[in-house]
Amino acid sequence: KAGVTQTPRYLIKTRGQQVTLSCSPISGHRSVSWYQQTPGQGLQFLFEYFSETQRNKGNFPGRFSGRQFSNSRSEMNVSTLELGDSALYLCASSPSGGALFHRTDTQYFGPGTRLTVL
Amino acid sequence: QKEVEQDPGPLSVPEGAIVSLNCTYSNSAFQYFMWYRQYSRKGPELLMYTYSSGNKEDGRFTAQVDKSSKYISLFIRDSQPSDSATYLCAMGEPDGSSNTGKLIFGQGTTLQVKP
Helix, strand or coil, X not given: CCCCEXXXXXXXXXXXXXXXXXXXXCCCCXXXXXXXXXXXXXXXXEEEEECCEEEEECCCCCCEEEEECCCXXXXXXXXXXXXXXXXXXXXXXXXXXXXXCCHHHXXXXXXXXXXXXX | CCCEEECCCCEEEECCCCEEEEEEECCCCCCEEEEEEECCCCCCEEEEEXXXXXXXXXXXXXXXXXXXXXXEEEEECCCCHHHCEEEEEEEECXXXXXXXXXXXXXXXXEEEEEC
16 A cells, blocks of 8 residues: 655745645545644644645644645645745554554655745 | 653663663653654554553563652663664553643663664
């Protein structure tokens, strides 16, 4: 079974631009979560989507948004990029939303998209 | 104060040593406890999963959860150079809570096992 895939793997943008990152979950997985990873703050939860609905959201500004499509693929968008948005953005998928943290329903991570803002 | 605290290290040990990694947390609602391993330039991969309190063993890895102390540990026996990675603890609240679907991670501890 193919794992979680994320595209692109690397991105370089300048301040003020916007960016869209894509995540394809493991086949059959319906829940997709996004995380930001930086050396200073570690891994921080951005948001989680299940069945095309945002079910939970972390403490990030409104410049960070996301969506999920009917095939469970997800995208996240960051508008008006700031230098501090430079990070590794990780996507994680899990089979279902009903029992998210049971052993068979834990989150599996993709390799991430490395975003650099200049 | 962060919800989950983890010493970032780095931690350097000789091959064959027993490694102890720890996290403390403040949110008593956490019920699910996980350890992830992350190699350089890769996404985290799930190592151990524990529900509520107790111990869990998987090969050379043992996870312990002490909810009364709000403290979790990961032990690695007979450590190998291939264990060199960053280890992240993660925690979640039960189904139906307002934070369903949200994992809180520790900062991660960088481990180096020297041959």
